[in-house]
Amino acid sequence: xxxxxxxxSDVQWCFSQVKGAIDDDVAEADIISTVEFNHSGELLAxxxxxxxxxxxxxxxxxxxxxxxxxxxxxxxxxxxxxxxxDYLKSLEIEEKINKIRWLPQKNAAQFLLSTNxxxxxxxxxxxxxxxxxxxxxxxxxxRYRDLNTVTTLRVPVFRPMDLMVEASPRRVxxxxxxxxxxxxxxxxxCETYLSADDLRINLWNLEINDRSFNIVDIKPTNxxxxxxxxxxxxxxxxxxxxxxxxxSKGTIRLCDMRASALCDQHAKQFEEPEDPNNRSxxxxxISSISDVKFSHSGRYMMTRDYLSVKIxxxxxxxxxxxxxxVHEYLRSKLCSLYENDCIFDKFECCWNGNDSVVMTxxxxxxxxxxxxxxxxxxxxxxxxxNSKPRSVLKPRKVSTGGKRKKDEISVDSxxxxxxxxxxxxxxxxxxxxxxxxNNLYIFQEKLN
Amino acid sequence: xxxxxxxxxxxxxxxxxxxxxxxxxxxxxxxxxxxxxRSLLLSLVxxxxxxxxxxxxxxxxxxxxxxxxEPMETSSSSPAGEQIVPExxxxxxxxxxxxxxxxxxxxxxxxxxxxxxSPTKQSRKRRGKAAAAPDFLPIKRARLEPGxxxxxxxxxxxxxxxxxxxxxxxxxxxxx
Numbered sequence: 001x002x003x004x005x006x007x008x009s010d011v012q013w014c015f016s017q018v019k020g021a022i023d024d025d026v027a028e029a030d031i032i033s034t035v036e037f038n039h040s041g042e043l044l045a046x047x048x049x050x051x052x053x054x055x056x057x058x059x060x061x062x063x064x065x066x067x068x069x070x071x072x073x074x075x076x077x078x079x080x081x082x083x084x085x086d087y088l089k090s091l092e093i094e095e096k097i098n099k100i101r102w103l104p105q106k107n108a109a110q111f112l113l114s115t116n117x118x119x120x121x122x123x124x125x126x127x128x129x130x131x132x133x134x135x136x137x138x139x140x141x142x143r144y145r146d147l148n149t150v151t152t153l154r155v156p157v158f159r160p161m162d163l164m165v166e167a168s169p170r171r172v173x174x175x176x177x178x179x180x181x182x183x184x185x186x187x188x189x190c191e192t193y194l195s196a197d198d199l200r201i202n203l204w205n206l207e208i209n210d211r212s213f214n215i216v217d218i219k220p221t222n223x224x225x226x227x228x229x230x231x232x233x234x235x236x237x238x239x240x241x242x243x244x245x246x247x248s249k250g251t252i253r254l255c256d257m258r259a260s261a262l263c264d265q266h267a268k269q270f271e272e273p274e275d276p277n278n279r280s281x282x283x284x285x286i287s288s289i290s291d292v293k294f295s296h297s298g299r300y301m302m303t304r305d306y307l308s309v310k311i312x313x314x315x316x317x318x319x320x321x322x323x324x325x326v327h328e329y330l331r332s333k334l335c336s337l338y339e340n341d342c343i344f345d346k347f348e349c350c351w352n353g354n355d356s357v358v359m360t361x362x363x364x365x366x367x368x369x370x371x372x373x374x375x376x377x378x379x380x381x382x383x384x385x386n387s388k389p390r391s392v393l394k395p396r397k398v399s400t401g402g403k404r405k406k407d408e409i410s411v412d413s414x415x416x417x418x419x420x421x422x423x424x425x426x427x428x429x430x431x432x433x434x435x436x437x438n439n440l441y442i443f444q445e446k447l448n
Numbered sequence: 449x450x451x452x453x454x455x456x457x458x459x460x461x462x463x464x465x466x467x468x469x470x471x472x473x474x475x476x477x478x479x480x481x482x483x484x485x486r487s488l489l490l491s492l493v494x495x496x497x498x499x500x501x502x503x504x505x506x507x508x509x510x511x512x513x514x515x516x517x518e519p520m521e522t523s524s525s526s527p528a529g530e531q532i533v534p535e536x537x538x539x540x541x542x543x544x545x546x547x548x549x550x551x552x553x554x555x556x557x558x559x560x561x562x563x564x565x566s567p568t569k570q571s572r573k574r575r576g577k578a579a580a581a582p583d584f585l586p587i588k589r590a591r592l593e594p595g596x597x598x599x600x601x602x603x604x605x606x607x608x609x610x611x612x613x614x615x616x617x618x619x620x621x622x623x624x
Contacts, residue, residue, distance in 0.1 A: 091481035117480055179484055198484040229485045248485055281500070283463055284492045288485075335460075338493070339467055344486055 012392045012446040015386055017071055019056070020439035022384070032435040034422055038102040038110065042424040044072055044244040044433055045112060046440055047097025051081040053114055053167075055125065059436065067443055069431060076125055078167040093118050094439035099184050101193070103206070111170070113193060117180040120195055122171035122206060128164045132156040171209045176202050183233045189240040196245060203257075215263045216245060216255065231346075232292045239298065242267075250274075250287035252312065259321060270312050272319045282334040282343060290346035295355040296427075302358055307331060309360050324370040324377065327362050329400045329411050342416050352425045361420025364409070365436050366396055382420065382434045382441040384420055392446055411423040454507040461501040541552045 021030060029050025036045050044056040050131040059076035084093040094117055108127040136154040138144055179198035186193045195202050196214070201216035216233075221224055228249040236242035241257045253266035275285065286306035294301045300321070303310050307328060310320035326347075330337060337343040342363070350362040361367045362379070370377045379396045386393060399408035422435040430445030468490050475490075580582055 074577075089481065092479050094480040096480075147486075180480070226484075226488060229488055230487065239473065248488060279494045281493055285489045286494075335464070338464070341471070443613065 013380060013430075013432075014390045014446045015388065015393065016390075016431070017442040018384070018387050018439055019054075019072075019445065026195075026438045030109060030438040031442060032438060033096050033098065034100050035103060035424045035433050035435050035440065036112075037424050037426055037433065038112075039104050039427060041428050041431070042215065043075065043102070043110060044100070044424070044442075045100045046433075046435065047080065047100050047114060048438075049094075051079055051083070051095030051097060051116065053078055053100065053112075053123070053417045062085045064138045068331050069429060069447075072442055076165040076167050078123070080114045080121060081119065084118070086118075098181060101184050101186050103186055104190055106190070113184050113186065115181050115184050115195065118174065118177055120173040120181070120184060120204075121169050122173075123167050124170045125165060128166060129160060129162075130158040131154045131161045133159045145326040157442075165320035171206070173204055173209045173212070176212045179229075182231060185233060185235045185243065187235045187240050188238055192240075194233055194235060194243060195314060196230050198229040201230065201233055201243075201245060201263075213261070217262065217264060231289050232295055234292055234301075237294050237296060237298045244292055244294070244301060244329070246292040248288040249284070250289055250305060252289065252292060252301070252303060254314065268314070268317050270317045270320075272310070278331070280334060282338055285338070285343050286334065286407070291348040293349060293351060295351050296353065297355055300355065302349055302351065304347050304360055306343060306347075307344075309349055309358060311358070311372070321418045322372060324358070324368075326360055326368055327398070329398055333411065337416070340416060342419070345419055345421060347420075348422050350423055350425045352430070355426050359425060359432065361418050361423055361434070363416050365415040365418040365420060366398075367420045367423055367434055380443075382436050382439075382443075387441075390446075393443065454504040457500055458504040461497040461504065464497040465494055465501070468497070 011114035020032075021027075025216065029048060029052075031049040033049055034045075034047040035044070035437065037046070042058050044058075046052075046054050046056075046368050053076075055076045056072035073127040080097055081095040083095045085091070086093055096116055097114050098117065099113075099115050101113045103113070105111075107335055109124050112123050112125070114121055114123060121331050133157040134154055136150060136152065173195070177195065177197040177200070179200070181195055181197050183196040184193060186262075191206060193204050193206060195204065195212075196216075199219040201211040203215045204212045205214050215232070218228070218230065228247045228251075228432050231246050231248055232246035233243060236244075241443075242254065243257070244252055244254045246252045250271065254268040254270070255263035255265075256267045257263060257358060259265065259267065268301060289303045289305050292301060299314060301312050301314065303312065304326075305332060308326055309324045311322040311324075313321045322363040334343060351358055356373050357369055357371050359367060359369045365382045366379050367382065368377060368379050379398070380393045381396050396403075397408045399405060399410050400416070404410050418436060420434055420436055424433045426432065432443050434441045434443065472487070472490055475486060
């Protein structure tokens, strides 16, 4: 099976680029913590544990190489968040970027929201490629001339200069979250956005940074009765009044902001009953949803729990319409995965541009694609060994039975330190960005 | 055959509990502070393990059936007095004593248990759920507090500590 993607079973994926350090000794600050394409796909942003944001820009397609879509090169790098200290609680606030979300482009500048555990920032990324020249008010060394010596009025002229990309923080939204922020989502009205922590969801206006509205609060009066937390939240892509949030219990609640100011009462609750045969010590952990994403159409949503990806039809709450097993062979290994902490890993998932294929990461630097229409799935690997330009990725297979075939890898040989938690799919083309621990791989569809 | 399986399950439950407690300990010192989601998941696993542990013990010792863990805990703590840790094989001892009205004063006994703890354990400062953990961990503090007796059988202390632990777990989440 060649591949899966774009609703066409013949799609093959090729290596395009890899960004990041080559050496095996990974600096903690370089660990990639979020990846996001902007709405046109021209820009690709990554956030890391060190609080930095790196934005890559796609080069325009060259006429010389019509087989390749443009490469992504560094466009801007800036320090978004710094480590902070909460003196009241004696706690350090990590600078790690949890999420980046792009705003739809309205003018020449680009805007994105980036967040760490406690503070959200709105960044403006703008280009400067001209500067005014010809002032006659200063000497060569920069000192102001004595105005009595200035006899002519000279109007400065804009002259081209080397492109400079500037990132400036336009808004800082802070002090609204007691718990750790896990999600941000821009509303389709382009005026508001939500931020979610473990127990609360707040609604912000992009222009107003000193006030937010609390729209969901699941904190129990008595914290000893706490049974679930919010794990992810997202606005509907088209309906500005609708959003969903997922919980650690495996449920998703859809809320309508028109119903009331506080959306504690959900409009819909999506939950699949647990299979009693699969009950174990770790059932609760593996049913916790780590990511929720609406399809581009807004008709479906996808959730990721530890072992599977589920597609839900918004019109049906009782069970998902599709379930894909990401790495079912891990079900018998849950105890070891608990001991080495891997069971707490939060994998994300994403849709392709036309909602026909979904993708998510796994261990051993494997990532999986599920073609919904053709009912095919493929496992691919992001590794330096397969990084010759335009080399086609070979499908990988994990052997689950006793007999291991050639080219298959056994479950016990999987490297659980090499995990792909963050992936992103270009909104229009078959270009994907896959983050390993500290490297960003870009793969493209093979074009003939 | 059933007893062997119960023993295995028991051992597994204990092991998972030990692992969970050390994770809780470790999470206290991680950057960014305690993560509520992770702490909640850990406490759920511990609760499952504790329930399995108790039910497998009931299978092991059918003569010493105690329907709920709370009476076991309170009856062991009330005669404990200054001792934080009861004698070895406390389950057998307590099961032979008739229980009456203990469930009613469960809250009070737990309070008493807390009061009888050594000063270092009963710190006014909220330490989080791990404060109740030390008994169950293989790693022990080097020093002894006055009135505390060290016991060489950590696995026997397990049962009481488990119940106390999960209750303190809830309180710790509340503190967080």
